Amino acid sequence: MSVAASMSGFPEWLPEGQFVERHVLRVLAEVFELHGFVPLETRSVETLGTLVQKGETDKEIYALRRLHAADEQGDSGLGLHFDLTVPFARYVRENAGKLVFPFRRYQIQKAWRGERPQDGRYREFLQADIDVVARGELPPHFESELPIVAAEALGRLPIPPVTIQVNNRKVVEGFFRGIGFAGEVMAAFRTLDKLHKIGHEMVGEQLQALGATTAQAEACLSLAGIKSRDVSFVSRVRDLGVSDVLLDEGLAELANVIANGRAAGVGSLEVDLSIMRGLDYYTGTVYETVMEGFETLGSVCSGGRYDDLVGEGEESYPGIGLSIGVTRILGPLLARGSVGATRVSPACVLVAVQSEERRSRSDEVAAALRSRGVPSEVSPDASKYGRQIRHAERRGIPFVWFPGEGGDEVRDIRSGEQSAADAASWMPPSDDLGVRVTVGG
Amino acid sequence: MSVAASMSGFPEWLPEGQFVERHVLRVLAEVFELHGFVPLETRSVETLGTLVQKGETDKEIYALRRLHAADEQGDSGLGLHFDLTVPFARYVRENAGKLVFPFRRYQIQKAWRGERPQDGRYREFLQADIDVVARGELPPHFESELPIVAAEALGRLPIPPVTIQVNNRKVVEGFFRGIGFAGEVMAAFRTLDKLHKIGHEMVGEQLQALGATTAQAEACLSLAGIKSRDVSFVSRVRDLGVSDVLLDEGLAELANVIANGRAAGVGSLEVDLSIMRGLDYYTGTVYETVMEGFETLGSVCSGGRYDDLVGEGEESYPGIGLSIGVTRILGPLLARGSVGATRVSPACVLVAVQSEERRSRSDEVAAALRSRGVPSEVSPDASKYGRQIRHAERRGIPFVWFPGEGGDEVRDIRSGEQSAADAASWMPPSDDLGVRVTVGG
Numbered sequence: 001m002s003v004a005a006s007m008s009g010f011p012e013w014l015p016e017g018q019f020v021e022r023h024v025l026r027v028l029a030e031v032f033e034l035h036g037f038v039p040l041e042t043r044s045v046e047t048l049g050t051l052v053q054k055g056e057t058d059k060e061i062y063a064l065r066r067l068h069a070a071d072e073q074g075d076s077g078l079g080l081h082f083d084l085t086v087p088f089a090r091y092v093r094e095n096a097g098k099l100v101f102p103f104r105r106y107q108i109q110k111a112w113r114g115e116r117p118q119d120g121r122y123r124e125f126l127q128a129d130i131d132v133v134a135r136g137e138l139p140p141h142f143e144s145e146l147p148i149v150a151a152e153a154l155g156r157l158p159i160p161p162v163t164i165q166v167n168n169r170k171v172v173e174g175f176f177r178g179i180g181f182a183g184e185v186m187a188a189f190r191t192l193d194k195l196h197k198i199g200h201e202m203v204g205e206q207l208q209a210l211g212a213t214t215a216q217a218e219a220c221l222s223l224a225g226i227k228s229r230d231v232s233f234v235s236r237v238r239d240l241g242v243s244d245v246l247l248d249e250g251l252a253e254l255a256n257v258i259a260n261g262r263a264a265g266v267g268s269l270e271v272d273l274s275i276m277r278g279l280d281y282y283t284g285t286v287y288e289t290v291m292e293g294f295e296t297l298g299s300v301c302s303g304g305r306y307d308d309l310v311g312e313g314e315e316s317y318p319g320i321g322l323s324i325g326v327t328r329i330l331g332p333l334l335a336r337g338s339v340g341a342t343r344v345s346p347a348c349v350l351v352a353v354q355s356e357e358r359r360s361r362s363d364e365v366a367a368a369l370r371s372r373g374v375p376s377e378v379s380p381d382a383s384k385y386g387r388q389i390r391h392a393e394r395r396g397i398p399f400v401w402f403p404g405e406g407g408d409e410v411r412d413i414r415s416g417e418q419s420a421a422d423a424a425s426w427m428p429p430s431d432d433l434g435v436r437v438t439v440g441g
Numbered sequence: 442m443s444v445a446a447s448m449s450g451f452p453e454w455l456p457e458g459q460f461v462e463r464h465v466l467r468v469l470a471e472v473f474e475l476h477g478f479v480p481l482e483t484r485s486v487e488t489l490g491t492l493v494q495k496g497e498t499d500k501e502i503y504a505l506r507r508l509h510a511a512d513e514q515g516d517s518g519l520g521l522h523f524d525l526t527v528p529f530a531r532y533v534r535e536n537a538g539k540l541v542f543p544f545r546r547y548q549i550q551k552a553w554r555g556e557r558p559q560d561g562r563y564r565e566f567l568q569a570d571i572d573v574v575a576r577g578e579l580p581p582h583f584e585s586e587l588p589i590v591a592a593e594a595l596g597r598l599p600i601p602p603v604t605i606q607v608n609n610r611k612v613v614e615g616f617f618r619g620i621g622f623a624g625e626v627m628a629a630f631r632t633l634d635k636l637h638k639i640g641h642e643m644v645g646e647q648l649q650a651l652g653a654t655t656a657q658a659e660a661c662l663s664l665a666g667i668k669s670r671d672v673s674f675v676s677r678v679r680d681l682g683v684s685d686v687l688l689d690e691g692l693a694e695l696a697n698v699i700a701n702g703r704a705a706g707v708g709s710l711e712v713d714l715s716i717m718r719g720l721d722y723y724t725g726t727v728y729e730t731v732m733e734g735f736e737t738l739g740s741v742c743s744g745g746r747y748d749d750l751v752g753e754g755e756e757s758y759p760g761i762g763l764s765i766g767v768t769r770i771l772g773p774l775l776a777r778g779s780v781g782a783t784r785v786s787p788a789c790v791l792v793a794v795q796s797e798e799r800r801s802r803s804d805e806v807a808a809a810l811r812s813r814g815v816p817s818e819v820s821p822d823a824s825k826y827g828r829q830i831r832h833a834e835r836r837g838i839p840f841v842w843f844p845g846e847g848g849d850e851v852r853d854i855r856s857g858e859q860s861a862a863d864a865a866s867w868m869p870p871s872d873d874l875g876v877r878v879t880v881g882g
Contacts, residue, residue, distance in 0.1 A: 004536050012532070014539055018480050034811045036788035036818030039459050043451040043487075043565055044551060048508070061508040066555035067489070067520060068501055076555070079508060091453070095445050098455055100785070100835045104822050110485060113448055114507035114517070124484055139821055141800060249833040264808065326796055344541070347477035367705065370475045377477030380543050380580055384546060394541045 009115060009123035011327060017334045019341040021126075023437045024157055024326060025108055028128045031153040032106035041103040042087035044112075052088050054418050059083075060114040067184035073348045080112040084129040085309075085321065092133060092317060093310045101135040101317075102142075108326070125327035126412055128153075133309050133319030141434050143253060143285040143305055144260035150289075150301055150322045151266040158439045159329055160292040163299065165272035166257055167286050169238070169279045169304075169402050170250025172223070178244030179219050183211030186280050192224050193276035211338040224274040230262065231255045233271045250284075257285055275376055291329065300329050342436045343396025347377040349410070350392040353403040355382045361403045368423035369401075374433065376401075389413055398432045443775035450556060450564035452768055458775045460782040462567075464878045465598055465767060466549055469569045471767055473547035478571055481546040483528035484521040485553075491531050500524075501555040521553040525570040526750075526762060530712045533574060533758060534751045538838035542576040542758075543583075549767070566768035569594075574750050574760030583761050584694060584726040585701035591728075591742055591763045592707045599880045600770055600781050601733040603741065605709050607698055608716035609726050610745075611691025612678070613664070619685035620660050624652030627721050633665050634717035655803055665715040671703065672696045674712045691725075697724055724748045732770065741760040741770050783877045784837025788818040789869050790851070791833040792842040796823045802844045810842075815874065817842075830854055 002017030013021060029039065049063050067072045082429045092099065130149060132142045147164050154162050164291045172192075176185055191206045200221055207217040219240060226236050234251050248383045254271055263268035268309045275288050282304030289301035303322035310317045324438045333339045349369055351362040359378070366376040377397070379388045382436045385402070392400050392413055401421070410426060411418040427433075443458030470480065492502050500523045506515045519554045522528045525548045533540065556562045569589060573583045588605050595603050604670075613633075614747070617626055632647045641662060648658040660681060667677050675692050695712055702710040716729050723745030730742035735860060744763035751758045774780045790810055792803045800823070807817040818828045818838070826843070833841050833854055843850045851867060853861040 004485065004532070004539070006535065007488075010486060011482055013482075014536060015479045015481070018482065021482070022480050033787035034814070036786055036816060038456045038786060039463050039464070040456070041454075041459065043446075043447065043453055044553075044566065045451060047448075052508075062505040062517070064503040064521070064555070065506055066501060066557075067504045076503070091445070094447065095455060098445070104818070106788075112485075114505070114509070116507075116510075124486065134821075141797075142821075142861045145819075155534075194871070236484070260801070260804075264804065297722075340866045345477055345479060345545075346474035356582075360701070363701075363705065373475070375475045375477060377545070378586075380575075380583075 001339070002340060003331075007117075008117050009121060011122065011124070011331055012291070013043045013334060015344040016341045017330075019435045020158070020334060020437050021326070021330060023435075024227050024254060024330065024342075025126075025128070027156050028108060028153050028324065028326075029106070031149065031156060032128075032130055035104075035149045035152075037104045037106040037149075039082070040088070040091070040107045041109060042081075042084075042091050042107070044080055046081050046087055046090060047120050048077055048079050051079045051081065053086075058224065062112050062114040066097055081136040083111050084127050084323065085131075088129070088131060088321075089309045091312075093312060096135070096310070096317075101133075102132050102138070104130070104132045104253060106130045122327055122331070125325065128326050129205050131309075131319050131321035133317050135315055135317055138305075138318040138320070140253060140256070140284075141260070144257045144264075146303070146320050146322050147257065147287055148261055148264045148266050149268060150245075150287075150324065151261070151268045154289070154301060154324065155268070157168045157329075158437045159333060160294065160338075162268055162289050162291050163270050163288055164268050164289045164301065165270050165275050166254060166286055167271070167273055167275035167279075168250040168254045169282055169286065170246045170284065171254060172250075172276070172279065174243055174244040174247025175220070175223050175237075175240075176244035178247050179216050181212055181216050181220070183207075188212070188220070189276045189279040192220060192274065193279075195221075195224055195274050222411055226273045227270060229258070229267075229270050231258055233258075233273070237273075253284060277302065278304050281306060285320070294332060297328060297332065300325050338440065340438045342438060343398070345377065345395035345397050346375045346435055347395070347397045348433055349376040349401050350388065350395075350397045351376055351378045352385055352401065353379045353382040355401065358382075359404070362401075365401055365403055365408065365423040369426070372427070374426075374428065399428060442631065443778070443781065444772075449558050450560075452563065452565070452772055454775060456785040457782045458487050458771075460785070460787075460876045461599070461775060461780050461878050462767070462771060464782075464876075465771065466567075466569070467551060468597050469765065469767075470547070472597060473569075473571055476545075476593075478545045478590075479549040481529070481532070481548045482550060482800070483522075483525075483548070485521055485551070487522050487531060488527060489518055489520050492522065492527060494518045494527075503553050503555040513591055521524045523554050524552050525550055525568050525764065526572075529570070529572060529762075530752075531748045537576070537751070537758075542574075543573050543579070545571070545573045547571045563772070566766065569748050569765040569767050570744075570762060572750075572760050572762035575759050576756055576758055579746075579759040579761070581694060581697070581725075582701070585698045585705075587744070587761050587763050588698065588710060588728055589702055589705045589707050591730075591765065592702070592709045595730070595742060595765070596709070598770075598850060599878045600774060601735065603730050603732050604711050605730045605742065606711050606713035606716050607695060607726055607728055607729055608712070608714055608720075609691040609695045610720045610723055611687050611725060611788055612695060612714065613691075613717070613720065615685040615688025616664050616678075616681075616683055619688050620657050621654070621685035622653055622657050622661070624648075628731070629653070629661070630720040633661060633715065634720075636662075636665055636715050654825045665717075667714045668711060670699070670708075670711050672699055674699075674714070678714075681844075694725060699849065712810050717744065719745055722747060735773060738773065739771060741766050779881065781879045783879060784839070786818065786836035786838050787816045787876055788838045789815055789874055790817040790840045790842050791829065791836075791838045792817055792819045792844065792882060793826055793829045794820045794823040795844065799823075799844070805840075806842055806844055806864040810867070813868070815867075815869065840869060 284305030286304035288299040410421040725746030727745035729740040851862040
């Protein structure tokens with residue numbers, strides 16, 4: 001039982017779910033740090049001016065008002081961030097002179113969206129972002145490196161397998177050019193993005209409404225139909241007989257991403273030329289991620305290559321970022337019970353108390369165990385041992401320790417096996433030391 | 442350099458400070474889990490009704506308004522929590538049937554206060570709370586256990602020594618009774634709480650204004666002057682010649698806290714009968730904590746024993762809680778440079794790249810190192826080795842790895858020492874593996 005009854009859109013977990021979430025966050029941080037990403041936590045608020053920049057006004061924002069101030073002083077001019085990119089961009093802008101570029105950072109924080117309660121969407125959720133941002137020039141190999149890091153991180157989580165789908169704006173834009181499509185490119189991106197929702201035929205019609213000929217619309221749909229887990233997509237695009245310099249560049253970049261991913265042993269990368277989301281913002285490779293069995297959730301890890309994070313001043317800050325939707329992934333898994341924890345207490349040992357007068361003896365045992373890294377709790381009361389064992393049982397604490405006159409004993413309460421033990425040296429099996437996350441069910 | 446220039450009241454750290462903060466949070470979580478505390482993270486928002494309960498209206502609250510909604514629909518009826526106790530109480534109330542009591546939890550989260558910007562106070566800050574809450578009866582030994590856990594946690598942080606000052610409401614209230622003070626007890630608590638600010642004389646006068654005789658006021662001031670790190674405070678109170686059942690009970694409880702703390706080897710506990718904060722809410726032991734050299738900061742870890750967390754329904758939920766002000770502690774230490782980090786990248790090794798064509802060779806080295814837990818970054822470009830070494834230097838990455846035809850070499854760039862190495866087996870000295878936090882300066 002992992003999910004608490006709470007306010008719609010503001011998920012909250014019971015202890016079991018709390019352990020799962022902590023485990024997930026620890027694994028993500030560990031993988032990101034292994035790859036040299038610097039931890040970053042920004043403040044939760046930005047000025048409303050920063051939040052509504054760059055056409056982001058479609059995002060629902062929670063503005064902050066000081067409750068106890070007179071009305072005209074109450075509006076703070078601040079709002080909660082709705083993603084981790086806007087605060088990261090502001091942080092880089094403010095601190096550019098003190099950071100070392102290319103700057104690799106990961107950021108695991110909550111974000112908020114002021115959705116209407118009845119929409120059933122998350123209004124508070126955890127994101128885990130990685131970005132590499134350069135000053136001036138960004139080497140292209142980062143477009144391979146970031147999805148490899150994300151794949152490794154996602155692959156180590158207790159979740160179903162994922163597929164990271166990649167596309168490249170240059171491929172699509174170059175293809176449009178190559179076929180001589182004269183309509184509005186962004187509108188065509190948005191139309192093709194609806195392919196999985198509204199289908200082949202309607203997308204074809206809408207492309208024609210944007211000015212495409214029947215043949216051009218067909219060509220676009222053929223392009224969007226191409227998928228592969230290796231570089232074979234290149235020849236399939238070539239077979240469509242379209243030629244353009246930008247297209248060539250995009251295909252080469254995309255081929256590199258797939259080839260480097262395969263070289264790194266990452267099997268979850270797939271070229272999917274129907275991926276169009278964010279092509280108005282991203283300028284090179286784009287990424288989306290589906291989780292097996294949870295396709296209707298939408299993307300659980302998205303991002304892409306952008307030309308300028310900061311968008312101010314003389315220098316440009318190109319970068320690549322990927323954002324993992326931690327709450328989006330965990331919410332349904334916890335609700336279905338597909339992931340859980342071996343116990344609902346971090347304690348591995350409950351030290352029993354013979355009588356309140358002898359509590360200090362039990363405290364000493366617990367202290368000795370903790371000093372060697374064994375999480376231990378002392379029984380809250382000196383009730384009958386049966387009751388104390390029950391206290392451990394209800395929390396899934398596997399061992400109960402009995403301090404004794406002639407020597408101590410420890411019992412594995414799952415098997416009932418009990419044996420002599422010394423708090424200065426006893427260790428539990430490593431599987432029992434910490435709370436483990438379990439999958440399935 | 443740890444502190445970023447940011448918005449007043451919303452602290453933000455540069456990478457060095459980020460490492461320090463992460464280290465502090467990891468240590469706290471580790472100690473709390475060693476003691477069997479369950480991790481808990483609640484949502485950041487509560488209904489305004491929950492937030493302004495119980496006379497807490499003096500707290501400055503940030504209310505949330507949906508920016509894009511029509512005015513009358515914009516007010517969400519929600520606000521950001523201003524501490525971690527209110528959300529914990531609400532969580533326990535909502536989930537009491539699914540929790541196991543006594544419930545031990547720790548909670549490390551941000552809280553917000555809608556202070557006026559010009560006040561220079563934190564408007565967003567990190568707290569780390571531990572609480573034990575029972576259903577029905579709470580065993581008294583927890584009043585010793587919690588400060589022991591807090592002392593252990595604070596003692597493992599890279600901060601100056603602290604003193605946890607303890608008092609007990611029963612001592613003060615019983616003493617008032619014993620001397621026959623007929624005035625308003627809460628008002629007298631508040632007056633005595635100002636002792637360190639306004640001094641002996643003025644407090645005496647104000648107590649008399651509350652109805653105390655000169656002798657009673659003097660007695661109160663004598664009581665508030667008692668401090669000790671052992672149980673000698675008991676006889677000093679006795680020497681004041683006041684007798685009361687509640688006083689006796691309080692003295693016994695306080696003596697237990699000190700005696701148990703000493704038995705656990707905790708030297709930082711001190712009875713200080715002038716500690717009055719929170720005596721209106723707390724019903725037994727109260728705790729405040731001063732950090733050496735930072736006395737003007739006020740308390741960095743406060744709490745106490747309360748009778749009912751939930752305050753609703755038939756059952757009561759007595760508990761004890763302590764709250765560590767993480768931002769309050771770290772803010773001034775980071776600003777003064779009293780604490781720092783050995784480097785500003787988690788990477789221990791930078792793998793050099795001989796040429797872009799051979800980048801995959803460097804990627805393989807980094808993957809091999811990471812697979813054994815060595816954080817590694819591959820050079821962003823294949824520039825001259827001198828430049829690549831400079832890339833490592835600027836981040837404090839201690840080792841640069843050179844993949845070679847005949848075999849690899851690794852250089853400690855601090856000493857310049859270079860030797861042959863195999864990515865399948867090489868390990869750095871353990872001190873260099875992760876970023877370490879440094880003290881002093």
